[in-house]
Amino acid sequence: MRRIAMTLSWIALTALIVPPALFFLGRMELDAVKGWMLAATVLWFVATPLWMERR
Amino acid sequence: MKGKYATPPDEFERRPVPKSALLGLKSFVGQYVGEHVAGTELMIGPLFVAAGVSAFDVVFGLVAGNTMAVLSWIFLTAPIATRSRLTLYYHLERICGRNLVVIYNLANGIMFCFLAGSMVTVATTAVGVWFAIPMPALDDRYPTTAGWVLAGLGVGATISVVAALGYRTVARVANYAAPWMILVFLAFGLIGLRQMGMTSAGDFWETARTAIWKGGDPLPGQVKFTFWHVMFFAWFCNMAMHVGMADLSVFRYARKSWYAVASAAGMYVGHFMAWLCASVLYALQLGLNPADTKVLPGPLAYRACGIAGLVCVFVASWTTANPTIYRAGLAFQAIMPRVSRFKMTLATGMVATLAGLFPAIAMQLLGFVALYGMVLMPMGAVIFVDFWMARSLGFRPDYALASGTSFNWAAGLAWFVTLGGCVALVLNGNIQIYFVSLPGWFAAAVIYAVLSRLLQRRIVTRRAGT
Numbered sequence: 001m002r003r004i005a006m007t008l009s010w011i012a013l014t015a016l017i018v019p020p021a022l023f024f025l026g027r028m029e030l031d032a033v034k035g036w037m038l039a040a041t042v043l044w045f046v047a048t049p050l051w052m053e054r055r
Numbered sequence: 056m057k058g059k060y061a062t063p064p065d066e067f068e069r070r071p072v073p074k075s076a077l078l079g080l081k082s083f084v085g086q087y088v089g090e091h092v093a094g095t096e097l098m099i100g101p102l103f104v105a106a107g108v109s110a111f112d113v114v115f116g117l118v119a120g121n122t123m124a125v126l127s128w129i130f131l132t133a134p135i136a137t138r139s140r141l142t143l144y145y146h147l148e149r150i151c152g153r154n155l156v157v158i159y160n161l162a163n164g165i166m167f168c169f170l171a172g173s174m175v176t177v178a179t180t181a182v183g184v185w186f187a188i189p190m191p192a193l194d195d196r197y198p199t200t201a202g203w204v205l206a207g208l209g210v211g212a213t214i215s216v217v218a219a220l221g222y223r224t225v226a227r228v229a230n231y232a233a234p235w236m237i238l239v240f241l242a243f244g245l246i247g248l249r250q251m252g253m254t255s256a257g258d259f260w261e262t263a264r265t266a267i268w269k270g271g272d273p274l275p276g277q278v279k280f281t282f283w284h285v286m287f288f289a290w291f292c293n294m295a296m297h298v299g300m301a302d303l304s305v306f307r308y309a310r311k312s313w314y315a316v317a318s319a320a321g322m323y324v325g326h327f328m329a330w331l332c333a334s335v336l337y338a339l340q341l342g343l344n345p346a347d348t349k350v351l352p353g354p355l356a357y358r359a360c361g362i363a364g365l366v367c368v369f370v371a372s373w374t375t376a377n378p379t380i381y382r383a384g385l386a387f388q389a390i391m392p393r394v395s396r397f398k399m400t401l402a403t404g405m406v407a408t409l410a411g412l413f414p415a416i417a418m419q420l421l422g423f424v425a426l427y428g429m430v431l432m433p434m435g436a437v438i439f440v441d442f443w444m445a446r447s448l449g450f451r452p453d454y455a456l457a458s459g460t461s462f463n464w465a466a467g468l469a470w471f472v473t474l475g476g477c478v479a480l481v482l483n484g485n486i487q488i489y490f491v492s493l494p495g496w497f498a499a500a501v502i503y504a505v506l507s508r509l510l511q512r513r514i515v516t517r518r519a520g521t
Contacts, residue, residue, distance in 0.1 A: 012235075013234060013235070013238060016235065016238045016239065016242065016363075017238045017241060017242060020241070020242035020245040020246050020360075021245060023245065023246055023249055024245040024246070024248065024249045024253075025254075026249070026254065030246070030250075033242075033246065033360070033361075034360060034361030034362070034363065035361075037239070037242065037360050037361065037363035037364075038361060038362045038363045040363070041235065041239075041362075041363045041366055044231075044235045045231065045232075045235075048231045048235075049227070049231055052230060052231055
């Protein structure tokens with residue numbers, strides 16, 4: 001369970017920063033970036049409490 | 056700026072930290088990165104642009120100033136912390152006596168209240184976007200609309216109640232949020248740079264020089280910033296923590312004094328990357344509409360990153376205000392120990408909320424942060440001289456502990472005279488507040504050493520005579 005939650009957190013961080021990087025490179029629209037960042041934010045705050053500080 | 060600390064179960068408040076409780080380098084890296092990516096960064100970055108700073112001055116000023124801050128932690132704070140392993144407050148009590156520490160607590164608590172107030176202002180700008188509330192301008196000093204006041208009261212009351220009831224819960228949220236928040240700040244920069252027309256990393260310097268930090272006159276009501284302003288601001292914005300020795304309480308847990316190098320992670324992520332990225336958003340706003348000079352983190356973040364940006368503004372300011380209000384409450388509670396921590400934290404939060412309704416503090420945050428360092432800096436000089444030089448200069452260290460006095464006049468006068476001198480110099484226009492603390496530190500050190508020799512000798516002579 002902990003490993004799954006950690007993996008989801010890493011996916012969330014990736015989904016948070018890759019879209020802005022793609023926007024910077026001109027490969028994604030800003031509205032799509034905002035959507036990805038919101039989804040990544042939700043995923044991060046759901047998954048991270050399940051493993052952080054539980055070591 | 057300063058933010059969030061995890062609280063260990065036994066805080067060793069009046070005894071040295073034992074070997075079994077010492078921590079490794081990694082703990083300090085995480086702590087400093089988490090602390091220095093805070094809500095205040097969203098104000099400071101834009102205020103640099105408003106201060107008319109140039110690209111060279113801001114980039115190299117931040118490199119130099121942050122390096123000086125890290126060196127201050129390494130060479131001033133940590134060596135004392137890892138030798139004495141005491142909290143700042145107990146260290147001060149041993150030198151200054153209980154009554155002088157009470158005054159120090161009062162000053163510290165008041166400054167914390169205003170700092171938390173600026174965080175309430177920042178969080179309210181995020182709420183203001185959601186509810187379309189008219190928000191204050193850069194030169195506004197007082198609350199501008201009823202909507203702003205109501206939103207500020209709501210935000211402040213929520214933060215205060217949570218700080219009083221559930222400090223540890225918010226501290227946990229702060230830990231969860233730290234890695235996410237760093238990437239959102241980075242996203243602010245990437246998105247802002249692209250919107251300013253930058254298409255490759257190679258264009259950065261040209262964009263920075265011609266579109267972001269263009270130099271020239273500051274906006275009305277702001278002080279013009281040069282390389283030296285940026286350097287001294289970056290060095291002294293956490294002056295209370297390194298030169299002022301507040302982080303004795305942190306590094307007393309470090310196995311080795313060089314672990315203070317961990318502060319570099321906080322400085323170069325929070326006080327370099329985050330400030331520059333926040334600057335980019337404000338420069339973008341000015342580029343779109345030069346007449347729109349409002350420094351409002353909520354709208355800036357929302358334009359770049361949508362709801363995730365707003366959440367970042369709110370979380371960054373909330374998780375910074377929470378421990379700040381809590382610490383201010385503890386400082387005041389030390390003065391009035393009969394009042395419960397809950398009531399004291401709540402009352403402190405209300406004061407911070409009222410302060411936060413006035414945009415003057417947040418809009419003049421650069422000056423306020425410099426003031427914060429200046430007020431507490433002299434006590435750092437007192438601790439430094441007392442720890443390293445007392446015996447060689449011919450007076451007794453930890454004088455209050457040795458003599459039983461509750462007010463060490465040498466330390467008290469070193470503080471008050473230095474502070475009075477610094478304030479007079481600033482008010483008379485002889486020197487700007489950003490620079491006065493450096494000579495102030497040396498003045499406090501000399502005053503404390505001279506007065507300690509004189510006053511301790513007189514007391515010893517009087518005792519010998521009786």
